[in-house]
Amino acid sequence: MALATNYEREFQMISDVYEKSGGDASRFLNKEIVSVIVSGDKLIGRNTVDGVNLKFRQIEDGIELWIDIEDGVKLKQPVHLCTGFLKERGRQTILIHNRCGKNSEVKFLSHCVFPYGLEFTHKMIADTYVGEGSKLSYEDVHFHSDTGGVSVEAIYNTRLSKGADFGNFFNLTQGRVGKLRVKMIVDLDDEASAQIESKVYARADDEVHITEELNLNGKHSSGLARTIVFATEKSRATIINRAYGNAPYSRGHIECKEIIKGYGVNVGTVPVLFVKDEKAELTHEASIGRVNLKQLETLMAKGLNEDEATEMIIRGLLR
Amino acid sequence: MLELKSISLERDDTNIIKDLSAVFYEGKVYAVLGNNGVGKSTLAYIIMGLESYRDYTGSVLWDGRVINGLSVPERARLGITLGWQEPCRFDGITVKEYLTLGEKKQFSIEKLVSTLDVVGLPRDYLSRTVDSSLSGGERKRIELASVILMEPRLVVLDEPDSGIDLMSTNMIQRVFNSLSGNGTTLIVITHREEIAEMTEEAYLMCGGNMLKNGDPQEIIAYYRTACDNCKHVNEPLKGVN
Numbered sequence: 116m117a118l119a120t121n122y123e124r125e126f127q128m129i130s131d132v133y134e135k136s137g138g139d140a141s142r143f144l145n146k147e148i149v150s151v152i153v154s155g156d157k158l159i160g161r162n163t164v165d166g167v168n169l170k171f172r173q174i175e176d177g178i179e180l181w182i183d184i185e186d187g188v189k190l191k192q193p194v195h196l197c198t199g200f201l202k203e204r205g206r207q208t209i210l211i212h213n214r215c216g217k218n219s220e221v222k223f224l225s226h227c228v229f230p231y232g233l234e235f236t237h238k239m240i241a242d243t244y245v246g247e248g249s250k251l252s253y254e255d256v257h258f259h260s261d262t263g264g265v266s267v268e269a270i271y272n273t274r275l276s277k278g279a280d281f282g283n284f285f286n287l288t289q290g291r292v293g294k295l296r297v298k299m300i301v302d303l304d305d306e307a308s309a310q311i312e313s314k315v316y317a318r319a320d321d322e323v324h325i326t327e328e329l330n331l332n333g334k335h336s337s338g339l340a341r342t343i344v345f346a347t348e349k350s351r352a353t354i355i356n357r358a359y360g361n362a363p364y365s366r367g368h369i370e371c372k373e374i375i376k377g378y379g380v381n382v383g384t385v386p387v388l389f390v391k392d393e394k395a396e397l398t399h400e401a402s403i404g405r406v407n408l409k410q411l412e413t414l415m416a417k418g419l420n421e422d423e424a425t426e427m428i429i430r431g432l433l434r
Numbered sequence: 435m436l437e438l439k440s441i442s443l444e445r446d447d448t449n450i451i452k453d454l455s456a457v458f459y460e461g462k463v464y465a466v467l468g469n470n471g472v473g474k475s476t477l478a479y480i481i482m483g484l485e486s487y488r489d490y491t492g493s494v495l496w497d498g499r500v501i502n503g504l505s506v507p508e509r510a511r512l513g514i515t516l517g518w519q520e521p522c523r524f525d526g527i528t529v530k531e532y533l534t535l536g537e538k539k540q541f542s543i544e545k546l547v548s549t550l551d552v553v554g555l556p557r558d559y560l561s562r563t564v565d566s567s568l569s570g571g572e573r574k575r576i577e578l579a580s581v582i583l584m585e586p587r588l589v590v591l592d593e594p595d596s597g598i599d600l601m602s603t604n605m606i607q608r609v610f611n612s613l614s615g616n617g618t619t620l621i622v623i624t625h626r627e628e629i630a631e632m633t634e635e636a637y638l639m640c641g642g643n644m645l646k647n648g649d650p651q652e653i654i655a656y657y658r659t660a661c662d663n664c665k666h667v668n669e670p671l672k673g674v675n
Contacts, residue, residue, distance in 0.1 A: 408485060415505075418538075427535070
């Protein structure tokens with residue numbers, strides 16, 4: 116890891132929060148692991164290995180980053196990305212261009228930590244291309260302050276070549292959400308497959324908007340888009356899951372589960388399925404309601420009170 | 435001691451439980467035997483105080499005190515629990531977390547492993563998830579293990595062998611031994627004679643009521659002759675004692 120000068124303290128602070136959010140900061144110091152650390156609008160550390168090329172440039176309020184994985188590169192360790200913002204107010208923009216060559220395998224672990232945000236906006240756009248026969252997964256874990264003053268817009272545009280396999284996982288279950296807008300769009304070529312999933316725990320007056328979209332453009336392509344939201348108190352959530360079966364033998368399933376607790380919640384979901392080929396097959400599943408009563412009573416019959424039982428069930432679901 | 439006094443429960447103008455009375459003494463192993471649909475599981479839910487089964491009439495007494503108004507966790511705190519016929523799936527929760535209620539209860543690994551051994555599961559199940567990756571039978575075994583770890587004063591085991599292969603009656607016997615060894619009162623809901631044979635006293639249930647009670651062998655003999663081919667299911671013949 117090459118740390119930019121004078122950023123040791125900032126690195127330490129970000130590392131501390133990164134660990135709180137479930138990350139392992141020691142990975143950043145491992146020279147065999149590809150890693151990138153952004154604090155505010157500065158790139159404060161980076162490391163790469165053979166077969167992975169990193170480029171970046173400063174932009175207004177943030178960083179634009181190119182990660183190029185060469186053909187046939189199979190990384191044993193995940194690429195670690197950490198984006199932090201340690202001030203209370205401000206704005207951060209992160210633009211990421213991932214390109215994964217043919218027959219490669221890579222996993223991204225991204226942590227976004229905004230522990231002090233009072234009036235803070237984070238915008239991230241990740242454009243990802245996955246080459247033929249490659250396997251790429253991108254897990255994005257957010258850790259926000261408890262103030263509700265963080266606004267996040269996260270957009271993931273992904274294009275999968277023939278036979279590529281892709282996973283995109285967004286998780287915001289620690290701290291307050293604030294205002295969240297997530298958009299995941301995946302275009303799939305022949306025999307490509309994708310699983311995209313968002314898990315969010317909304318409290319107080321948090322606002323959540325999630326759109327997940329599968330464009331099954333290739334023959335025998337398949338995809339699963341799933342959203343799980345636990346909405347409590349006066350939080351609001353709108354979830355849109357879309358699947359387009361545009362090619363023969365394409366198969367897609369969309370699923371939304373919104374679990375609610377509290378009289379002030381306001382949640383909704385809109386499933387959208389469109390088929391343009393008679394051999395395509397799409398399905399959907401959606402539910403909105405309280406925590407499953409039988410699950411609750413199972414745990415309560417073992418001695419947990421209702422709140423403890425709810426917490427345990429939800430923690431499991433959002434994991 | 436658990437006493438049920440004149441319990442009745444109606445659903446859609448049908449009496450599911452009809453003026454039912456029974457007594458279960460501390461430390462004994464009871465069977466509640468009966469065909470499907472006679473109200474056995476409903477009785478289990480009434481004893482546990484489940485939300486949808488609280489509108490019964492009559493009294494549930496625990497150590498002489500009426501507990502009709504107590505919720506599920508309140509009854510659990512008294513030492514009453516339920517082993518479900520079809521245990522739920524819990525996405526994202528490991529067997530270890532399930533058994534320790536998310537670490538709320540502290541058990542040594544040795545204790546957890548030895549309890550899994552009672553129900554015939556190896557140690558590596560502790561890291562498995564209690565979701566659809568486990569079969570119904572495996573979840574049932576885990577449910578029984580969790581009941582053993584609770585060391586309850588009274589447990590209602592609703593069809594403890596359902597979903598478990600017929601060859602596993604030895605395992606069921608081990609579960610009963612483990613529980614009764616701790617002084618737990620067992621109420622075993624079953625429609626299988628082999629399971630009722632493992633108990634000390636049996637009730638025969640029919641039409642939402644207790645038709646007979648006594649020695650399990652006598653109750654089983656009656657059940658075999660009268661209930662197996664009964665043409666009056668849930669309409670018990672008058673005059674049976």
